[in-house]
Amino acid sequence: MSKNLHVLASDEYEGRETGKKGQKMAAAYIADQFKLAGIPPYMENTYYQEFSLNVILPEPAEVFVERKQYTGNKDYYNYPEQTERSIETDSILFLGYGIQEDGYNDYKNMDVNDKVVMMLAGEPILKDSISLITGKKARSLWSTYAKVKLEKARESGVKVLLMVVDDVAKDLLDNKHRLESPAMKLELNNEGMFIIYISRQMANDILKKEKVETLIQKIADTKKPLHLAVKTNFEINIKNKVQKVGSENVLGYVEGSDLKEELIVITAHYDHLGVDGKIVYNGADDDGSGTVAVIELAKTFAKAKNEGHGPRRSILFMTVAGEEKGLLGSAYYVKNPIYPLENTVCDLNIDMIGRLDIKHENNSNYIYLIGSDKLSSGLHTISENANKMYTNLELDYTFNDEKDKNRFYYRSDHYNFAKKGVPVIFYFNGVHADYHKETDEVEKIDFKKMETITRLVFFTTWELANRTERIKVDSNKK
Ligand SMILES: [Zn+2]
CATH class of the missing domain: 3.50.30.30 (Glucose Oxidase; domain 1)
Incomplete structure (x- = not known):
């Protein structure tokens, strides 16, 4: 994760702004990692799901x-x-x-x-x-x-x-x-x-x-x-004048075995804020951290499959663009899903897992979980059990409270899946002083913490992909 994040969050990638050169470079880099992991392009064709965006230039009415x-x-x-x-x-x-x-x-x-x-x-x-x-x-x-x-x-x-x-x-x-x-x-x-x-x-x-x-x-x-x-x-x-720009989600698809028609989706957004004059917004935590975690999870499941332990359900590792512009890449995906949404068991979304927030200044062993119980009590239980058995993180549900004023549940890509009735978990370390600042740099990332959280996502995914019964949608909380 450190190696990949040092690349993606370097100035060369120009803050990975949607539609710009840095985002395209990041897309190519991620696709290469999927390829190196031995994951074939989906539908034997490509790693990209391309989409076109309307760019509205600012002009007061x-x-x-x-x-x-x-x-x-x-x-x-x-x-x-x-x-x-x-x-x-x-x-x-x-x-x-x-x-x-x-x-x-x-x-x-x-x-x-x-x-x-x-x-x-x-x-x-x-x-x-x-x-x-x-x-x-x-x-x-x-x-x-x-x-x-x-x-x-x-x-x-x-x-x-x-x-x-x-x-x-x-x-x-x-x-x-x-x-x-x-x-x-x-x-x-x-x-x-x-x-x-x-x-x-x-x-x-x-x-x-x-x-x-x-x-x-x-x-x-x-x-x-x-x-x-x-x-x-x-x-x-x-x-207002309108221009068109093209962007892409990057997909690594690991096909399952006897339950391959059903799909687990793991997401993170690889786009960030770009540059402002000479300032580069490298977005190491937001969401370079989630992006490299998804790459690592893809590699791990691909390796398991090569060694004869592939998942029963299929898993789609998807890094999306357009998040910082309004969750656009994930919105495009749920409108144009490559694998049917009815068969999509859940979306586990990782957005910022490499830093600590003020509340946990001296405690790196935590993660905020948001959304896990909102649509499926089964998903919540699996997540809790995976943590109890393997990772022992402090799972903080503060932001899962619908009255919380930060409204994080609505603010990252998982929400586009939740809106369609697909159960979700959002893994998040909370905001910090460098959030959306040019100081969100790779030097400040706590890779040990990231590793533990990525393992939690791994063990949760493993159970979701391999258990015989698909988790049920049994509630609809806000
Ligand atoms: Zn983010």
Whole structure:
């Protein structure tokens, strides 16, 4: 693992950004490792599953309020999401904070479908900085994980979401890289909700007689949702350029024996963030660590097979691209599975296993497991037993809690399998100071720790592949 990671996480591989030269070099390197392990190309043809991506170049939408044009990246900002769309309306719905909770529900009796909706970022804050939602100083997911708010609005059919933020200039600085990077999509969609982040000043212009500050105060005073129907002409034009780029998942397929129609999938993403000027994001932990673990597991099962101990079920060792762009390689695979998803027993996904997080500073003998009990109690038991018998790691289930604000269950490639009803386990060491920084370097990797975790994946896979009964899907937890 050390040898391979010193290659893949070196500057020569330019941070392995999806669609770029470094990613292609990494793909070729991984395919070579499968070949060296004696794994034939799948379907006697190739190690690659190729896919094409739409690259949307960043360009602020044009926005007019009462025919007055506002300035992108000053009065408002938006991420590249859609490519061609014009929307005009004479009515905007102010939906308070856009929160749906027992006891505080902005959506109750409100029809937001197909509307242009304005809402405030964050949540109502009472005196002494107490949140109305949590009743404590701690903030709820509605503040700390903005995606929850966006998803709720999207599900409810909002057409354009005007999110009022506290400080546009600060957001522009904090999110500079993301705002200036093109978006990548498997498919273009000019119909879903479009989000614009607007300044309080711009919100005040839209609200006319009301002011954002007054509304915030009123909500805090009454502790009740507050909504307004505003008559204002609002127009937005989106026109972003699109380019095409090709990428690939790299697959090593070890065919099983008497149960070969059934498949275990082992995944890790080999793409990372690329370069920014002279800075190379080598992503040794994220997810060079998982990538080299998958290579090692592939070699081990191939060796077992050569020596007459091959798995009964087939195993697909798949390193995917496009993860950092929105789990795209795995999304493509589950849409275009090479082996039927009905026959896919589970996906074991390894994403960051080479480092320690703050909670375990002096204890390398742990791993966070996420998702193992969500769809199949059998999978959870097998995983626990494999650890008890062979590896004795401290299995930390903190992030398996659906209320955990980090929402890691939704944030790596296994989730695309889980969405399709395929049981998953996500192996993860947690984030650390070098996460998504240029300092995520191979010198900082703890290979001993990685070895133990990789053995846990190995023993779990061995049991899943060789037991007579396929594990059952017997629950559906979030
Ligand atoms: Zn990752």
